[in-house]
Amino acid sequence: MDDLLADFVAETREMLEASESELIAWEQNPGDRTHLDAIFRFFHTVKGNCGFFDFPRLEKLSHAAEDVLADIRAGRRVPDAALVTAILAIVDRIGDLTDAIEAGEEFPHGGDERLINALNQGDIETSTTETEPTDTAPGAAMKRQEAPANLRSIRLPVELLDRVMSGVSDMVLARNDLAHRLNEAGTQPSIDGPFERLSTILTDVRDAITRMRMQRIEALYGGFPRLVRDxxxxxxxxxxxxxxxxxxxxxxxxxxxIRDPMTHIIRNAIDHGIEKPADRLKAGKREIGLLAINTRQAGNKISIVVSDDGRGLDESRIGAKAVANGLITADQLERMSREEILQLVFAPGLSTAEQVSSVSGRGVGLDVVRDNLEKVGGSIRVTSTSGTGSLFFLTIPLTLSIISGLSVETGGQRFAIPQSYVEEIVHMGAEAVDYSVLGDSALVTFRGQRICCLSLADVLGLEHAVQQADRSLVILRLANGDIFALAVDHIHNIADMVIKPLPAAIMDTELYGGSTLLDNGTPVLLLDVPLIAANAGLVSETRAPITRLADEQVATEAQNRIPAVLFTGHDGRRMAVRMELVQRIETISNASVERSGGSTRAVVDGEILPLIGLNEIDPAVEKLRLLRLSDGYSELLFAVQEVSDATRLDGELVPVVDDDLIEAMTLVEGDMVSLLDGHALFSRHGALPKPSRKLTCSIPDNDWARKILAPLISSAGYALANADADDADIVIALDNQQQAEHAMTIRLRSQPDSEVEEAERANSIYRYDRDGVLAALRSISRGAVQ
Amino acid sequence: MTQTLVIAMIGGRRCAFPAEDVKSVIETSAIVPVPRAPEYILGMTALRSQALTVLDCRIAIGCGGEDHPTDERTIVVSHGGHSYALRVDRVDDITEAVGDPVPVPGGLGTQWSRISRGMVETTGGPALVLDMASLITCPHNSAAAA
Structure with a gap:
């Protein structure tokens, strides 16, 4: 509220200054409407703001002035010098009151009436009123002088901020260009250092500038209570x-x-959602309806939930209306779930309100809301429970100008696609894609559904540079749920892109939404995905719900399937393991595998982990492929001959009893596959993260070790022991400190890695290499537990 | 009033750009084509990390002569918040105008009169003064359709 108040004060003061000169100009030339209009607007704005902040005196003053000006505008009154003086007196009084508001003081009462009367009489009496403000003027003037000293903020035109912002964006691009050139020139320590610093500073500045353009969403919400009340x-x-x-x-x-979309949703909720008090009581609800707006930031998106506890959406009426209006057929309606029917409220040409009230039903529907949100890269969805309320979910990006984009290549040229549209990337050669051409359209199969496949080369009038089977498909999902595939030659990377507008002549192609520069300075065009889809006839409102329907089915089906990694074990069996267990696929050399007693271990990334799935180590095989599995606490390695695919198991799972490491058998494309039993695997072989008793760790006997090393060691879960304790499990030695030979010794040194020989680097750890020290401790403790 | 002009040859004609409109004259490096854009848009190029739209003046005017040899130097101008690099036959000279632009006796022909405010005398002879806005925003119809 304080922010808003400060805004109000600053805005009023700004307008005061402007309106004074307007007033004078108007007095000199009473026939000039533009000055009169400007003054009128000032009082009007002040009046509006006052109502919101509850400043009755300001409101009364400005209201009176506005009335008089309205009369003059309408030609009912002719302005004279006395009237102008009276209006100026009001302007002064508003200024004084504003100062008092800012200082948080109470302004002496009285005098307002006289000023207002002076307006209405417009006679010479104003001279008395004119002297009246001067009684208080000295104090006010003093206050006004003090005010600037207290000001800790300045008002800037947004254009200036925009200019700084675009300047910084250009600097980022120039930096990228320079980085690329430096890269090509090879390492030059004397330049690389300062350049690194420059980069870091630039990143900071960019963050700061981005924040400068940021505003609390309160600025928007401030007007809502009033809107709701009215x-x-x-x-x-x-x-x-x-x-x-x-x-x-x-x-x-x-x-x-988002101002208009939000306002519309609120109007909608109050008009259609929340019932009249009597109806609410009948329904067993509180008389007062609740409209809640909840906002939070998630990454570079903002999500807003507008919920009301009204009657909710009536899907049967929406459905019936959609059929009546020809949006869908009765047949389609039959097959739609409640959730899908509800989304029809965003379809154009659907208004369920039986009576067009003065509030909603002005020809702007929720379809416009959705369109406007999509235009800025946002989306909207609704859920509702009949009788208890509705929830509108809005998602909008944080900024307009920097987006995350996928860069693709076709016909030897790069293009960018906003990542928000990208659903998935599939290789065209993959069997599941099932490319087929029907008439002039190409279709591919995606998650069990045939979708249209556009070739980017055809869209742009280029030639694909690679064979059909080598192309990649970018599966794009439009904000309304429509899906289509775009075939491109190559996929490059995803990067943050500073998007610049394009001249009209290029926009007219209806293919591009902007341009950006790559790191090497080459311009890249950003594809306008919704327009391309629309021009290809892929977006038809009537079709949208059906696509969604099919999509929804696939999604529920997919939920019943188990994502898994398929592989062939060393015993030649086809096996699968649940995707969630797989951390990554590792390749290690045979030498890092060690067998002792009945168990096998291997070293991966400096950690000793149990290895299973391998009966004999074939000395002829140099490299071993391993799946690194984790249950979230402990890890183990599973040796495999070959990892074949990631898939979803949709066949029936047949439990297996005779092999306790196998959970079940199932069919994948006709082949028998054994699914590994994660529970059995980890209960038997998993390396425990924490030893059952705390391992003791002896540290060197010096200040550094006690003050700096000791807290790290104990927070990592080890008991500390003195340097001379000979029963410690782990010994940490610093530099060349002599130490009784111990199997579990970690050597630390004071010199950073860059200052010591290769051999020394492998032998000891730099004492501030926190990760290195912890990893060494971890690998020893794992070994000790086994 | 004397005005500084950048003189360039377009389709074999001597044309003048007011110097205050010209940001720089550059040699364009790689031009990235813009598929499906009108013919007079040659593509995009980058100047000091800024994207420029490269136009071929000869096609934009529709005067023919796009087969005139070009020296790859382009004139960088800014219009409506966008920056453009204009390709011409060659950039000739910078000179002072002698007098104000005047209508050309006998007219310019439809294509030229659309983009020119008249001619101006310079020390090196007469030159057509080009109107940047109409050159950039309103290309010759048949050229755009071609």
Whole structure:
């Protein structure tokens, strides 16, 4: 609220200054409407703001002035010098009151009436009123002088911020260009250091500038309580608004972009959602309806949930209306779930309100809301429980100008695709894709559904540079749920891209949304995915729900399937392991495997882990492929001959009893596959993360070790022992300190890695290499537990 | 009033760009084509980490002569918040205008009059003064369609 108040004061003061000169100009030339309009707007704005902040005196003053000006505008009154003086007196008084508000003081009462009367009479009496403000003027003037000293903020035109922002964006691009050139020139320590620093500073500056453009979403929410109050009284309802997460910040421009959609959703909720008090009581609810707006930031997205506890959406009415309006057929409706039917409220040409009220039903529907949100890269979805309320989920990006983009290549040229559209990337050669051409359309299969496949080369009038089977498919999902595939030659990387607008002549191609520069300075065009889809006839509103329907089915089906990695074990068996267990696939040399007693271990990344799945080590095989599995606490390695695929197991799982490491057998494309039993695997072989008793660790006897090393060691879960303790499990020695030979010794040294010989590097760990020290401790403790 | 002009040859004609409109004259490096863009847009190029749209003035004007040899130097101008690199036959000279632009006796022909405000005398002879806005925003119709 304080921020808003400060805004109000600053805005009022700014307008005061402007309006004074307008007033004078108007006095000199009373026939000039533009000055009059400007003054009128000033009073009007002040009046509006006052109502919001509850400053009755300001409101009364500005209201009176506005009335008089309205009369003049309408030609009912002719302005004279006395009237102008009276208006100026009001301007002064508003200024004084504003100062008092800022200082948090009470302004002496009285005098307002006289000023207002002076307006209405417009006679010479104003001279008395004119002297009146001067009584208080000295104090006010002093305050006004003090005010600037207290100001800790300045108001800047947004254009200036934009200019700085674009300058910084250009600097980032220039930096990238330079980085690329430096890279090509090879390592040059004398330049690389300063360049690194420059990069870091630039990143900081960019963050700061981005934040400068950020505004708390409160700036938008500030007007909602009033909106809700006015609307509910107009409709004879009682609604309470609950705003949460107003401190979430987002780009100013973005706030403006979502202002209308948010307002519309609120209107909608109050008009259609929340019932009249009597109806609410009948339904067993509180008389007062609740409208809650919850905002939070998730990565570079903002999610807003608008919920009301009204009657909720009636899917049967929505469905019936959609059929009546020809959006879908009755047949399709039959097959749609409640959830899908609800999303039809965003389809154009659907309005369920039986009566068009003054509030909603102005021809702007939720379809416009969805369109506007999609335009800025956002999305909207609704869920609802009949009788208890509805929830609208909005997702919007944090800023407009920097997006995460996927860069692809076709016909030897690079293009960028906004990552928000990218659902998945599939290799065209993969069997599951099943490419087929019907008439002029190409279709591919994606998650069990045939979707249209566009060739980027055809869209752009280029030639593909690689064979059909070597191309990649980018599966794109539009904000309304439509999916299609785009065939490209190569996929490059995903990067943050600073998007610049394109001139109209290029925009007219309806293919591109902007341009960005790659690290090497080459311009790249950003594809306008929704427009490309629309021009290819892929977006039809009537089709959207059906695609969603099919998609939904696939999704539920997919839930029943188990994601798994298929591989062939060393015994030649085809096996599978649940995807969640697999951390990564490792390749190690045969030499790092060690057998002792009945168990086998291997060293991976400096850690000793149990290895299973290997009966005999074939000395002829130099490299071993391993699956690194984890249950979240402990890890183990499973040796495999070959990892074949990642898939979803959709066949029936047949439990197996005679092999306790196998959970079940199933069929994958006709082949028998054994699914590893994660529980049995880890209960038998998993390396425990924590030893049953704390291992003791002796540290050197010096200040550094006691003050700096000791806290690290004990926080890692080891008991400390003195340097001379001979029963310690682990001994840490610093530099060349002499130590009784101990199997579990970790040697630390004071010199960083860059200052010592290769041999020394392998032998000891730099004492501030925290990860290195912890890893060494971990690998010893794992070994000790086994 | 004297005005500094950048003189360039376009389709074999001597043309003048007001110097305050010209940001720089550069040699374009790699030009990335823009598929499906009108013919007069040659593509995009980068200047000091800024993307420029490269236009061929000869196609944009529709005066023919795009087969005139070009020296790969382009004139960088800014219009409507976008930067453009204009390809011409060659960039000739920087000179002072002698007098204000005047209509050309006998007219310019439709294609040229669309983008020119008239001619101006310079020390090196007369030159057509080009209007940047109409050159960039309103390309010759048949050229755009071609």
């Amino acid at each position: 609307l509910s009284s107009e409709l004879g309802k009682q609604v309470m608004i609950d705003l949460e997460g107003g401190d979430v910040e987002l780009d100013r421009e973005m706030i403006e972009m």
